[in-house]
Amino acid sequence: MDPMARTERSERRADALSKERIVEAATEILDTDGESALTFRALATRLATGSGAIYWHVDNKNDLLAAATDHVVSRAMTGLVDDAEPQAAIRAITLAVFDAIDAHPWVGTQLAREPWQPAILPVFEGIGARLDALGVPERARFDAVTALLNYLLGLAGQHAAAARLVPRDTNRAEFLETVAQRWAQLDPERYPFVREVAAQLPGHDDREQFLAGINLILAGIATLR
Amino acid sequence: MDPMARTERSERRADALSKERIVEAATEILDTDGESALTFRALATRLATGSGAIYWHVDNKNDLLAAATDHVVSRAMTGLVDDAEPQAAIRAITLAVFDAIDAHPWVGTQLAREPWQPAILPVFEGIGARLDALGVPERARFDAVTALLNYLLGLAGQHAAAARLVPRDTNRAEFLETVAQRWAQLDPERYPFVREVAAQLPGHDDREQFLAGINLILAGIATLR
DNA sequence: AGGAAGTTTGGAACAATGTTCCAATCATGT
DNA sequence: ACATGATTGGAACATTGTTCCAAACTTCCT
Numbered sequence A, B: 001m002d003p004m005a006r007t008e009r010s011e012r013r014a015d016a017l018s019k020e021r022i023v024e025a026a027t028e029i030l031d032t033d034g035e036s037a038l039t040f041r042a043l044a045t046r047l048a049t050g051s052g053a054i055y056w057h058v059d060n061k062n063d064l065l066a067a068a069t070d071h072v073v074s075r076a077m078t079g080l081v082d083d084a085e086p087q088a089a090i091r092a093i094t095l096a097v098f099d100a101i102d103a104h105p106w107v108g109t110q111l112a113r114e115p116w117q118p119a120i121l122p123v124f125e126g127i128g129a130r131l132d133a134l135g136v137p138e139r140a141r142f143d144a145v146t147a148l149l150n151y152l153l154g155l156a157g158q159h160a161a162a163a164r165l166v167p168r169d170t171n172r173a174e175f176l177e178t179v180a181q182r183w184a185q186l187d188p189e190r191y192p193f194v195r196e197v198a199a200q201l202p203g204h205d206d207r208e209q210f211l212a213g214i215n216l217i218l219a220g221i222a223t224l225r
Numbered sequence C: 001a002g003g004a005a006g007t008t009t010g011g012a013a014c015a016a017t018g019t020t021c022c023a024a025t026c027a028t029g030t
Numbered sequence D: 001a002c003a004t005g006a007t008t009g010g011a012a013c014a015t016t017g018t019t020c021c022a023a024a025c026t027t028c029c030t
Helices: A019-033 A040-046 A051-057 A061-078 A086-103 A105-113 A120-134 A138-165 A172-184 A192-200 A206-222 B019-033 B040-046 B051-057 B061-078 B086-103 B105-113 B120-134 B138-165 B172-184 B192-200 B206-222
Strands: none
Touching: A019 A040, A019 A051, A019 A061, A040 A051, A061 A086, A061 A105, A061 A120, A086 A105, A086 A120, A086 A138, A086 A206, A105 A138, A105 B105, A105 B138, A120 A138, A120 A206, A120 B192, A138 A206, A138 B105, A138 B138, A138 B192, A138 B206, A172 A192, A192 B120, A192 B138, A206 B138, A206 B206, B019 B040, B019 B051, B019 B061, B040 B051, B061 B086, B061 B105, B061 B120, B086 B105, B086 B120, B086 B138, B086 B206, B105 B138, B120 B138, B120 B206, B138 B206, B172 B192
């Protein structure tokens, strides 16, 4: 069943299939053509094989997506330099995941849909450890990580939705302009705040806003000390 | 095209189809049998009609899900009593959505997947107005609502995932126990924090934790004043 | 070297689903 | 009554994830 169960890893044909190669190909399809383009047929074509062969290495589509997500998130997490200051470290960790989602929006879909992927564990642990360092009382740490993580996951879903919605390579500024215009047309009586926000919607930076949210939660956490 | 374009709304057959009746039936299926049970065939059977007839009232499955979500969230929002204290009002608004998602987990999937449903606007506006009342400077209000909303949406996704994962009517305590056990088996070297959390995982209350997160963000927002 | 046993491949076949199409039915205004 | 447009029911279609299986390939044993 498990290809790794081979007693020794010898050279098979140079183009042998493997879970890694499949995940790699899937990632390429997802990145270049979007979530809807990933089908087993497309994957089989790109790998010059049949769908049955793929299923020998991968349980099902969920398994494949989980593996691809795990791969991206893990890589984002390993590239982190260790930051001495706990708050800075938390910012660095969450930003790493944010950037990974920004580069691969389908990861956002995956994380928002199945939050408890193995990939999340290191993030969870990393944040938790810094909270300890920050002096957050044990009772409150769980709540604090959850707050940070859920914020991150919520944004992940939003990012993925935007990527799905906006035709590839559309100008982002243009898109924001469109949304702002739609919001500006809402009833001023019922939606004064939404209209106010619509005004600052163009020229706003996602990454900056993400960080602002993290800082907000960190400020809240600081009051727990 | 639009059934509402009828010049007058007269009595047709008593069992006439309508978007409302379709949404209602869909909601029942989603609530009792879960997300995967909602197919146009199941819906047609329940409504004693054909799929073509449904498509006359509904654009597609997305439209149907959006309408159902909107219905649930709107109802949750209208039932709100107006709270004078801004922080209490924000807690009430977000809790209303949380409870709606708790009662209808598929709403969580929908909100996490397509965050900018019309249904979210009133939530957005409601929170924004209280932030104004709280004295949060205009520049920071957008970030603050986004933080609260994303936290909410992240949790929505998590809730929906749990509902999908856990077989209907499984004991929740039992489920938490299972997760806790799995976490407790992780490598103590690499995951001390996750293991620590695992210990407090049984006997923890989702709603309480949700509120703790909201309070954390509110505390952070309070530092902006 | 040769064959047996297990592994891996490729693609056909299947079941389920969202969606489209169209002929039949119904309601309404003239 | 009849004509017109609204509405219905269900058959047909395209696409997808998944299963199945015979062929091809590796490895191991003698």
